[in-house]
Amino acid sequence: xxxxxxxxxxxxxxxxxxxxxxxxxxxxxxxxxxxxxxxxxxxxxxxxxxxxxxxxxxxxxxxxxxxxxxxxxxxxxxxxxxxxxxxxxxxxxxxxxxxxxxxxxxxxxxxxxxxxxxxxxxxxxxxxxxxxxxxxxxxxxxxxxxxxxxxxxxxxxxxxxxxxxxxxxxxxxxxxxxxxxxxxxxxxxxxxxxxxxxxxxxxxxxxxxxxxxxxxxxxxxxx
Numbered sequence: 676x677x678x679x680x681x682x683x684x685x686x687x688x689x690x691x692x693x694x695x696x697x698x699x700x701x702x703x704x705x706x707x708x709x710x711x712x713x714x715x716x717x718x719x720x721x722x723x724x725x726x727x728x729x730x731x732x733x734x735x736x737x738x739x740x741x742x743x744x745x746x747x748x749x750x751x752x753x754x755x756x757x758x759x760x761x762x763x764x765x766x767x768x769x770x771x772x773x774x775x776x777x778x779x780x781x782x783x784x785x786x787x788x789x790x791x792x793x794x795x796x797x798x799x800x801x802x803x804x805x806x807x808x809x810x811x812x813x814x815x816x817x818x819x820x821x822x823x824x825x826x827x828x829x830x831x832x833x834x835x836x837x838x839x840x841x842x843x844x845x846x847x848x849x850x851x852x853x854x855x856x857x858x859x860x861x862x863x864x865x866x867x868x869x870x871x872x873x874x875x876x877x878x879x880x881x882x883x884x885x886x887x888x889x890x891x892x893x894x895x896x897x898x
Contacts, residue, residue, distance in 0.1 A: 686717040687891050692856050692866040694727045695785045695805040695816060698760050698771060703865040703878035705767035710884035716892050722802045723856055724786040724849050725864045731781040733817060738777040770811040777813060783849065785816045788826065788836060790845040790852075800829040870894075 689707065693700035711718050728741075742753045757773045764771045785805050792801035804825050808814040814821050819840045826836035839845060856866070867875045870891055879887070 685892050686719050687711075687888060688719040688721070688870055690721045690723060690868040690871070692723045692725050692861050692868075693802075693864045694725045694782055695802070695809055696727050696779060696782050697725075697864050698764075698810060699878045700865040701769055701803075701806040701810065702760070702763055702767065703867070705769060706878055706881045707867070707884045709767065709881045710888055713881065713885055714888045714892065716888050720799055722789060722798055724789065724853050725856060725861065725866075726782055726786070726853065727864070728779060728781070729783070731779060733781055735778040735780045735815070735817065738773065738779050741779045770807075772811050772813060774813060778815075780809065780815060781817045783817075783846075784819065784822060784840055786849045786853075787840055787843070787845040788822045790848050791836060791839040792826065792829075792831060795831055797829055797831055801826065801831070804829050 691700075691704065693704075707718070728745075739750055739753050742748065742756075743750055748756075757771070761771045761773070789798055789801050789805070792798050805816055808821070808825050809816050814825075816822060816825070819837055822840055823833040823837035827833040861874075863876060865876070865878060869875065869887060873887070873891075875887065
């Protein structure tokens with residue numbers, strides 16, 4: 676399922692491999708979105724699953740403890756990194772509400788919700804709603820009840836969403852998609868594939884993405 680943003684030509688396909696736990700993924704998307712508006716192109720978006728922490732326990736982990744342990748940095752350095760994210764997020768309209776109780780969550784169920792929503796034509800809307808739920812509202816996006824409510828906020832049936840998650844009907848599909856991107860060499864996110872040819876990793880900034888879009892839009896056959 677494709678989400679077109681905005682309604683203009685030419686259109687460039689972008690496959691985005693990301694995790695809803697990854698702040699740089701929403702930063703990168705918002706920068707890409709701004710670059711597309713600046714350049715007057717349409718993005719044919721497809722989101723794909725990636726888990727930064729596939730072994731995260733169901734109850735999650737304190738954010739600061741997780742970051743300092745995983746990356747071998749101090750609590751002060753962790754706080755500095757979040758300050759940088761807040762500043763960059765503010766410029767893009769992202770509310771990073773890193774409170775003292777912020778937690779890293781297991782995101783596998785969130786990816787299953789996105790997979791289910793793709794069949795409802797709402798993959799993009801649910802993905803963005805999950806980013807907001809985690810980073811701005813501090814909600815537990817591993818909780819089925821919370822995920823059903825998130826589905827409802829974008830106009831989907833919360834009962835159907837909850838049933839899909841309870842059954843695990845989309846678990847295998849998510850695993851297959853994750854395995855595919857691992858096989859393509861994706862080891863970190865955000866990872867964006869432009870026009871099914873060009874891989875760009877990390878949040879590149881508005882001008883970085885604008886440069887890429889200009890090059891692609893100028894290629895013969897761009898539509």
